[in-house]
Amino acid sequence: MDFRWDIVSEYMPYFLQGAGLTIVFSLVAIFIGTILGLFIGLGRMSEKKIISYIFVWYINFFRGTPIFVQILLIHFGAMPYFMNPVSPAVSLTVALTLNAAAYIAEIFRAGIQSIDKGQMEAARSLGMTKAQTMWHIIIPQAFKRMIPPLGNEFIALLKESSLGAVIAAPELMYWGRAASSAYYRTWEAYLPVAAGYLMLTLTLTYLLTKLEKRFNLS
């Protein structure tokens, strides 16, 4: 098999640029998705049935349908109401964020519910409000336990961002497809892409392990 390095080097600037955008889309989705997920998770735990029900169905929808379908619905269905022309980059980021928020909401809920009920009682018996207790006592303890499952979610999200290629969001996978269709070559187009994702996920894993260690020390 002859491997055409010239294709790889020709597309390398685009791969790097795409990888950069993959990082940007993922980080934005992780950041906003985590904040959104916290609120959705808290809403899901609300004692008011109706509020809880709304968030249950948010989670059902985004966990129960393929993210591929969600990206298409958001890009071609929802986003045209908000912007014209629709930016694929924005559509992809929105889809990733909303999807991640659903998973992260469940991670938050599991983390919060894993904290001993006595912690809530002790803080409440000292006169702290429910919100103060959540913020100062429960969530900091839950967060430590949430790091490993959050790590899984972040890695999944980073890989799922490759679906942006189908709506022409110019992330890493998009340039793989571009190289492939320009030269009708598979290895030269997708091996560098695979290597790129692997480097990104390994870096993320490394950072999460460090974070986990730091939290375990304190």
Next chain:
Amino acid sequence: MIKIRNLVKRFGKLEVLKDISFNVNQKEVVVVIGPSGSGKSTLLRCINLLETFQSGEIEVDGKTVHFTEKEINELRKNVGMVFQHFHLFPHKTVLENLTIAPMKVKNLDKNSANEKATALLKKVGLEDKMYVYPDSLSGGQKQRVAIARALAMEPKIMLFDEPTSALDPEMVGEVLEVMKQLAREGMTMVVVTHEMGFAKEVGDRVVFMDGGYIVEENNPKELFDAPQHKRTQDFLSKVL
């Protein structure tokens, strides 16, 4: 200080407290004893509304309590609670365990909160543990920190829910010692315990509960030496 009238508490169909009425006077130490499942812990938890109840009335410090968030928080500022399993905040140092509530609830500034916490830790003999995390403490030390944490809110009443039941035998003494000191200082206390020695020595009044009723209450000497009811006699013959 505490007036309870006709308190009824059910968990589903199970009636745990059946028409309980009793009072606690200022500076009084009331010890509640009785077999497991008699409702004594539930009664204690009702006093600071960690449990809701179906009917009856609870009056604390002259105010009838209602189940609104604001009133509940107001009540709890005056009522300290010590739990069987300590429930210290594991992600906070011993000092922070004592300062968080005064700072958040009473808006005390950090310096005065620290100052007060230090004095309280000295009182329970743990000033050298100020900066460690609860994980590194023994059970007895944890419970002393928990008592100091409740005292940091300067409550008028202290509730103890089996404070020594989860401790190794050799650590029971140090916790009881702190409680005795509190009683001597005139704190109003309600103590649910299996420590009959403590009940005899410190209690102004002992309440015996069984099956959701207060069967008998009296001063410790009378109750332990001459119990009136058969159920009290049975219970005491088993534990003494």
